[in-house]
Amino acid sequence: MKYGLVLEGGSRKGLFTAGILDVFLENRFHFDYIIGVSAGAHAALNYVTEQKGRLKQVLSPESIRQRTHKNGALWRDGILKEMHFMIYKYSFDRKNPFHFRTFFSSDVRCEIVATCADTGRTVYWCDQDDSAEKKLLIQKIRRNRLLLDHVCASCSLPILFPPVKIGDMFYADGCVTDSVPFERAFDQGCDKVVVITTQEPWDGPTDFKKWDIMLSPMYKKKYPNLYRALMSRYENYCRQEARLKELEDSGKALVFHPVEVLCSLFENSAEKIDESYNYGIRSANARLKEVKKFLGLDA
Numbered sequence: 001m002k003y004g005l006v007l008e009g010g011s012r013k014g015l016f017t018a019g020i021l022d023v024f025l026e027n028r029f030h031f032d033y034i035i036g037v038s039a040g041a042h043a044a045l046n047y048v049t050e051q052k053g054r055l056k057q058v059l060s061p062e063s064i065r066q067r068t069h070k071n072g073a074l075w076r077d078g079i080l081k082e083m084h085f086m087i088y089k090y091s092f093d094r095k096n097p098f099h100f101r102t103f104f105s106s107d108v109r110c111e112i113v114a115t116c117a118d119t120g121r122t123v124y125w126c127d128q129d130d131s132a133e134k135k136l137l138i139q140k141i142r143r144n145r146l147l148l149d150h151v152c153a154s155c156s157l158p159i160l161f162p163p164v165k166i167g168d169m170f171y172a173d174g175c176v177t178d179s180v181p182f183e184r185a186f187d188q189g190c191d192k193v194v195v196i197t198t199q200e201p202w203d204g205p206t207d208f209k210k211w212d213i214m215l216s217p218m219y220k221k222k223y224p225n226l227y228r229a230l231m232s233r234y235e236n237y238c239r240q241e242a243r244l245k246e247l248e249d250s251g252k253a254l255v256f257h258p259v260e261v262l263c264s265l266f267e268n269s270a271e272k273i274d275e276s277y278n279y280g281i282r283s284a285n286a287r288l289k290e291v292k293k294f295l296g297l298d299a
Contacts, residue, residue, distance in 0.1 A: 004190035005031040008039025010198030011265040018055040019280020037174040113174030117163040120225025206235035
């Protein structure tokens with residue numbers, strides 16, 4: 001039996017995911033395959049390296065953790081700058097660096113989801129693959145940088161962030177074409193999947209058609225395929241939700257949905273961030289027996 005872990009994005013809403021995964025790590029729940037989108041890519045990497053508590057650190061800017069963050073500072077200082085700090089600077093933080101060596105030597109297959117801005121199609125990167133492309137990246141520092149570039153691309157939400165150039169192509173947030181990539185997990189051989197979503201049911205998925213007045217001049221001419229993908233994202237997400245419910249009912253998926261209000265995408269309040277993280281912890285602890293049974297660990 002092969003088990004997969006599927007992690008949706010959602011920026012700071014990922015603190016809910018962080019709480020759940022820290023409980024999973026405490027209980028040493030093993031997954032053969034992990035896939036993450038956007039903030040879920042951060043979550044996936046840190047679960048592979050078993051760095052409990054690190055995802056919360058990554059998703060909370062240092063100024064928030066030290067209670068020096070002021071309202072409006074996020075927008076004044078620039079969310080692009082903050083995202084680059086989260087991905088690149090925090091990966092080499094002296095106090096809690098990302099364990100690159102552990103990641104690349106792990107037997108857990110980990111994939112990062114992005115959307116190719118040039119083609120409008122989903123791409124799935126596995127940086128642990130020993131492909132011909134990877135063999136060209138002889139220097140360790142280049143291998144590490146490529147992994148972080150893939151995370152950055154996966155997090156580059158249209159409107160807020162420009163597409164990220166990797167090689168000769170440009171990439172945007174994986175949520176545009178595959179927000180909750182459980183089908184990919186099954187395609188990769190998983191028999192069952194645990195899925196953690198961050199979309200509150202009363203809020204509904206983002207409908208980019210409502211932002212067409214901004215998206216059209218930004219993408220329609222330069223990235224027409226990405227633009228078309230953005231326009232169809234809402235319907236695709238709704239189809240994913242319906243399919244995931246079928247899989248949940250059939251026992252092939254165990255899904256964590258938030259049923260309490262999570263912190264906002266770019267939350268400034270340390271208290272609200274802690275609330276979302278602690279809610280994730282409570283949610284996981286409340287369903288521990290269920291998860292163990294699902295993973296065949298109840299014997």
